[in-house]
Amino acid sequence: xxxxxxxxxxxxxxxxxxxxxxxxxxxxxxxxxxxxxxxxxxxxxxxxxxxxxxxxxxxxxxxxxxxxxxxxxxxxxxxxxxxxxxxxxxxxxxxxxxxxxxxxxxxxxxxxxxxxxxxxxxxxxxxxxxxxxxxxxxxxxxxxxxxxxxxxxxxxxxxxxxxxxxxxxxxxxxxxxxxxxxxxxxxxxxxxxxxx
Amino acid sequence: xxxxxxxxxxxxxxxxxxxxxxxxxxxxxxxxxxxxxxxxxxxxxxxxxxxxxxxxxxxxxxxxxxxxxxxxxxxxxxxxxxxxxxxxxxxxxxxxxxxxxxxxxxxxxxxxxxxxxxxxxxxxxxxxxxxxxxxxxxxxxxxxxxxxxxxxxxxxxxxxxxxxxxxxxxxxxxxxxxxxxxxxxxxxxxxxxxxx
DNA sequence: TGCAGATAATACTAACCGGTATTTTTTATG
DNA sequence: CATAAAAAATACCGGTTAGTATTATCTGCA
Numbered sequence: 325x326x327x328x329x330x331x332x333x334x335x336x337x338x339x340x341x342x343x344x345x346x347x348x349x350x351x352x353x354x355x356x357x358x359x360x361x362x363x364x365x366x367x368x369x370x371x372x373x374x375x376x377x378x379x380x381x382x383x384x385x386x387x388x389x390x391x392x393x394x395x396x397x398x399x400x401x402x403x404x405x406x407x408x409x410x411x412x413x414x415x416x417x418x419x420x421x422x423x424x425x426x427x428x429x430x431x432x433x434x435x436x437x438x439x440x441x442x443x444x445x446x447x448x449x450x451x452x453x454x455x456x457x458x459x460x461x462x463x464x465x466x467x468x469x470x471x472x473x474x475x476x477x478x479x480x481x482x483x484x485x486x487x488x489x490x491x492x493x494x495x496x497x498x499x500x501x502x503x504x505x506x507x508x509x510x511x512x513x514x515x516x517x518x519x520x
Numbered sequence: 521x522x523x524x525x526x527x528x529x530x531x532x533x534x535x536x537x538x539x540x541x542x543x544x545x546x547x548x549x550x551x552x553x554x555x556x557x558x559x560x561x562x563x564x565x566x567x568x569x570x571x572x573x574x575x576x577x578x579x580x581x582x583x584x585x586x587x588x589x590x591x592x593x594x595x596x597x598x599x600x601x602x603x604x605x606x607x608x609x610x611x612x613x614x615x616x617x618x619x620x621x622x623x624x625x626x627x628x629x630x631x632x633x634x635x636x637x638x639x640x641x642x643x644x645x646x647x648x649x650x651x652x653x654x655x656x657x658x659x660x661x662x663x664x665x666x667x668x669x670x671x672x673x674x675x676x677x678x679x680x681x682x683x684x685x686x687x688x689x690x691x692x693x694x695x696x697x698x699x700x701x702x703x704x705x706x707x708x709x710x711x712x713x714x715x716x
Numbered sequence: 717t718g719c720a721g722a723t724a725a726t727a728c729t730a731a732c733c734g735g736t737a738t739t740t741t742t743t744a745t746g
Numbered sequence: 747c748a749t750a751a752a753a754a755a756t757a758c759c760g761g762t763t764a765g766t767a768t769t770a771t772c773t774g775c776a
Contacts, residue, residue, distance in 0.1 A: 327743080328753060346636060349545040353734060364735085366754045374734065425635040431690055435631035438693045439621040440542060449694045480707035487687030487704060494627055494686045495679065497634045498645045508683060511676035518714040523773085524723060549764060560765085562724045570764065 332370045333384075335360055339377060340385045344429050348378060348436050375443065382447045386429060390451055393419065395458045404466030405516045408459070412489055412512060416496075416505040424496040424505075431490050456482055472519050481519065488512065528566045529580075531556055535573060536581045540625050544574060544632050571639065574629075578643045582625060586647055589615065591654045600662030601712045604655070608685055608708060612692075612701040620692040620701075627686045652678055668715050677715065684708065 338360045342351045353374055357364060371377040393415065401407035415422060422428065430451055437444035456479075463478040492508045534556045538547045549570055553560060567573040589611065597603035611618060618624065626647055633640035652675075659674040688704045 331753085347545070347632065349543070350636075352732075354732080363755050365739095365756070368735070369753060427631065427634075432631055434690055434694055435623065435628055436543065438623075439696060440546075445694060445696075452691070452694055477703070477707070480703040480710070483688065483691065483700065483704045484684060484707040484711065487685075487691060488680060488683045490687035490690045491683030491685065492679065492687075494630055495648070495683060497630055498641060498648055500635060500641075504679065507673070507676040508679045511673070511680040514676070515680065515711060515714070518711070527723085548762075550762080559725050561726075561769095564765070565723060 328370075331362060331366060335362055335367060335370060335377070336381055336385050340381045340429075343378075343381065344423075344426050344432070348433065375441070378437075379443055379447055382433065382444070382451065387451060389421075390430075390455065394455050398458050398462045402469065403471050404462045405471060405520060407462055408485060409509075409513055409516055412485075413509055415489070416492070416509065417502060424502050425500045427497045428490060428493040431493060452486070456486060459485065476519050484515075485512075524566075527556075527558060527562060531558055531563060531566060531573070532577055532581050536577045536625075539574075539577065540622050540628070544629065571637070574633075575639055575643055578629065578640070578647065583647060586626075586651065590651050594654050594658045598665065599667050600658045601667060601716060603658055604681060605705075605709055605712055608681070609705055611685070612688070612705065613698060620698050621696045623693045624686060624689040627689060648682070652682060655681065672715050680711075681708075 335356065339351070339356045342355060342359060346355075353364070353367065356362075357367060367377075371380065394411070397411045397414070398404075398407050401410065426432070430448060433444060434448050438448065439445060459482040460478045463472060463476065463481055466472040467474055467476065467478070488508070492505060495504045495508075496502065531552065535547070535552045538551055538555060542551075549560070549563065552558075553563060563573075567576065590607070593607045593610070594600075594603050597606065622628070626644060629640060630644050634644065635641060655678040656674045659668060659672070659677055662668040663670055663672065663674070684704070688701060691700045691704075692698070
């Protein structure tokens with residue numbers, strides 16, 4: 325029972341890395357088999373088909389990492405302006421896993437699979453909504469604690485910030501250099517201070 | 521000479537529509553042939569291969585439309601705050617060609633082709649830089665004409681705004697409804713006013 | 717009108733794709 | 747240690763892909 329779980333996880337992790345770099349469509353099942361050294365029989369024992377594996381990657385690899393890297397950091401600081409800026413700054417400049425050239429894994433998936441694959445769209449939407457929800461809470465908390473003006477609309481601000489994050493990662497892909505992130509981050513700071 | 525140009529253009533236009541909806545990878549040459557009623561011989565007479573057609577789509581279809589829909593509107597208004605807001609509002613809410621569910625054509629291409637196809641990346645980067653350049657000029661002009669504070673950094677603001685646009689289109693794809701655009705637009709207005 | 721070069725039609729290929737059917741090996745448990 | 751079920755290995759298939767080689771037809775111009 326133990327070893328089987330290990331190979332399943334191995335497939336998911338390696339496949340995620342491949343897909344993050346090459347995209348879902350262009351990563352063939354055979355590619356995954358080659359890099360994992362897993363045979364086709366094993367692969368299709370664990371997954372009904374390629375798409376089921378794709379969904380599993382989102383649920384079992386990306387979702388947990390979303391919570392660790394995108395959600396918990398928001399909840400660990402009292403000042404939401406600081407929390408949000410630190411989070412985005414860390415995601416763009418410090419996070420060793422998220423590479424500039426390859427963009428945001430969730431956004432990549434979204435662009436590639438939406439709207440023609442509704443299963444993917446739904447699971448990805450859940451991911452986005454989760455981040456959105458927590459950021460709204462963070463801002464509302466900040467309003468109560470007087471870090472942020474009362475007339476600020478938390479959901480509006482959240483959508484604005486998350487959109488900006490996704491978009492700047494698109495820029496990063498194009499220019500393949502973290503340097504585009506810097507002016508963006510400066511302006512994000514200005515914007516966040518305009519909310520105080 | 522005339523009819524040949526017509527079929528070439530016909531291919532580019534129909535292929536662009538297909539790719540906008542389905543994505544580049546999942547749109548096969550045969551798909552394009554089927555919808556254009558063009559034969560393979562004709563297709564490969566006009567284009568060396570599929571990628572050359574892809575680049576031609578960006579240069580000959582998307583670039584001109586970028587100028588019409590993204591650049592000229594910025595130059596036709598004196599007040600940059602108004603100009604930018606009207607532009608984004610129009611792109612998101614009014615433009616009949618850009619569908620919510622299918623996102624931004626340029627961003628789609630970027631996400632799908634970057635970084636593993638450098639030809640695409642380069643041409644798409646040019647597109648982005650062109651928009652960026654004009655928006656920077658718009659803001660600088662606004663600073664001179666006292667519509668915008670002197671201490672505002674035009675490039676920072678531009679990156680911030682374009683990123684937001686790309687990102688909210690990602691949101692739109694996920695939720696497949698223009699309604700997400702509304703809170704974003706409200707906050708964009710707030711942000712723009714914070715620059716005055 | 718004739719004809720050469722520009723367009724286009726047809727038939728084909730080799731590689732690759734996701735997926736399946738069958739057999740073999742491994743593993744947990746009595 | 748025997749055995750049944752879980753897990754993995756192997757070989758194969760039909761369909762699709764981008765691309766090519768060859769042949770046919772158009773079109774503009776002398």
